[in-house]
Amino acid sequence: MQIRKELEEILKEIGVKAPFIELEVPRVNSHGDISTPVAMMIARQVKKPPREIAEQISKHLCCLSAYERVEVAGPGFINIFFKPEYLYEQLKKLLISPEETLRMNIGNGQSIQIEFVSANPTGPLHLGHGRGAAVGAALSNLLEKAGYSVEREFYINDAGRQVWLLGESVFARYCETFGVDYPFPEEGYRGEYIKEIANELKEEVAEEYINRRYDEVAEFFIDYGVNRMLQWIRRDLEEFGVFFDRWQSEKTLYNEGIVQKCHEELRKKGYLYDKDGAVWFRATEFGDDKDRVVIKSDGSPTYFASDIAYHWYKLQRGFDQLVNIWGADHHGYIPRIKAVIKALGQSEEKLHILLVQMVNLLRAGRPVQMSKRAGEFITLREVIEEVGSDITKFIFLTRRPDSHLDFDIEVAKKESSENPVYYVQYAYARINSIFRNAEEELLKDLEKSDLTLLRQDEELTLIKKTLFYMIMFEGAVRELEPHRVTFYLQELAKLFHSFYTKHRVLGNKTELSRARLALCKAVFMVLREGLSILGVTAPEKM
RNA sequence: GCGCCUGUAGCUCAGUUGGACAGAGCGGAGGUCUCCGGAACCUCAGGUCGGAGGUUCGAAUCCUCUCAGGCGCACCA
DSSP states (O other): HHHHHHHHHHHHHOOOOSSSSOBBOSGGGGOOOOOOOOHHHHHHHSSSSSSHHHHHHHHHHHSSSTTTEEETTTTTEEEEEOHHHHHHHHHHHHHOOHHHSSSSSSTTTTTEEEOOOOOTTTSSSSSSHHHHHHHHHHHHHHHHHOOOOOEEEEEEESHHHHHHHHHHHHHHHHHTTTTOOOOOTOOOOOOOHHEEEEEEEHHHTTTTTOEEEEEEEHHHHHHHHHHHHHHHHHHHHHHHTTOOEEEEEHHHHHTTTTHHHHHHHHTTOOEEEEEEEEEEEEEGGGTOOEEEEEEOOSSSSSSHHHHHOOOOOOOOTSSSEEEEEEGGGGGGHHHHHHHHHHTTTTOOEEEEEEEEEEEEETTTTTEEEBBBBBBBBBBHHHHHHOHHHHHHHHHHTOOOOOOOOOEEEEHHHHHHHHHHHHHHHHHHHHHHHHHHHOOOHHHHGGGGOGGGGOOOOHHHHHHHHHTTTTHHHEEEEEEEETTTHHHHOOOOHHHHHHHHHHHSSSOHHHHHHHHHHHHHHHHHHHHHHHHHTHHHHHOOOO
């Protein structure tokens, strides 16, 4: 698939530079296999009517052997029809080297760090975290396959007030198990899991910490609580099929002097200043609404203090690009973090902040109330136990991240038995089943089979669809949109089921069967590749 | 009050840096199967793209205003 390159060259000959050449797969067959509006896009620049430019371009394209014909249509579309021979050739290429073909090298080894989930270690993960996890993991996989060197990182907020409260909550419950009265912190965490930790502690340390003041033993309780929470978080994520390369602790940023070093640098540049007994960051210099407090007048740092340092540290580590996946409730935070990046002398383009909208959890149309403090909520773990990981991920990945999402547990279970994930997985299982039924002889060296026997509409359509995976892939990478993969897979599965219903693979003349098996193999590889981006299993049987 | 996100078929959602008559799944109606897995396939019905202006060859997409829902506007995290 090198149409884009060819078009670029033609444009160069004509003396035009187009920033990005858009290729579309038209809905209507008569509009060609591939179509491009590029002539219309440059019409203004060249000051010629689009159709005239289109004619000129299409004349050049006509000479190339891959195309059967090239038409100019409508206001100036260039519609390209492939020669079947070209399709067979590309299909063969896919069969011979699936990895090289399906994994376009776009990133060229650039390093990119993706930070996601980063849930506070003060309670179990909920469904919103699950959405971030699914999106982050899929995006990571996508970029990795596109030739980026990806690091998946989880940032742990293990410093500050929230974990202080976690420790105190555990401490209170711990005292309680000995019948010792300690007032439960007003904003403490009231979930059952806190009691679980307290009971564990009772086993482990007996009454060692009884009758002490909390601030004397806080460190112990915080560490214990945080570690236990992280264990659970990690376990739940693993169960969900999401893994991280690195877990960065906020506390470590303090202990290793990273926060201090970063602040010194900013101070030197004049971007930190003192006012009213506090230390401020000059965010307004870089487009934020107001300057932001970094160290409060009581001497304690704000959350922002370490967040600045965290981003500084990421940049220090030399990534070419950074991606932060945040819950949409943090959107107000974007200008100040972008300001930090700029203050550190880096281009804000380096940092992509992807907002993932909130998830409303419903059961049969009725909202399920969620409140972490009160300890009433349904966890990610409970949802994946009831609904299943594949289904849950698939639901998250069939929506744009910034769309609001009502996740109805009952609907999720019902719908999935009738369609979305299983539909795609079923196509995969079907192909596997065909392979199981086929005689071994037939399956040998499929790339050498006579692909020109694939002449039926359904076959040609299916071949094109598998080849157009690359167009979808490129767009998904460019826009950081893994959900495009999900939609593509559904379309591919649909075309496969259609083909399967209409044409028999096995039991034909040997060569036709082999050609169709080859086609199945190609679909098989694309499905497997796509599902692996989504982190959804590709079952051989189901 | 200010800012961000969302509003597309009865429901859940896509719609490729503005492109050809607006798409899919579910639900509804009707059909397909002697055979590789029916968790399948095919057909039909169904939308003034929240509303009003504007920009242009061309708008679901961009701009302005407006309505509705969600979320933010701390020396909280």
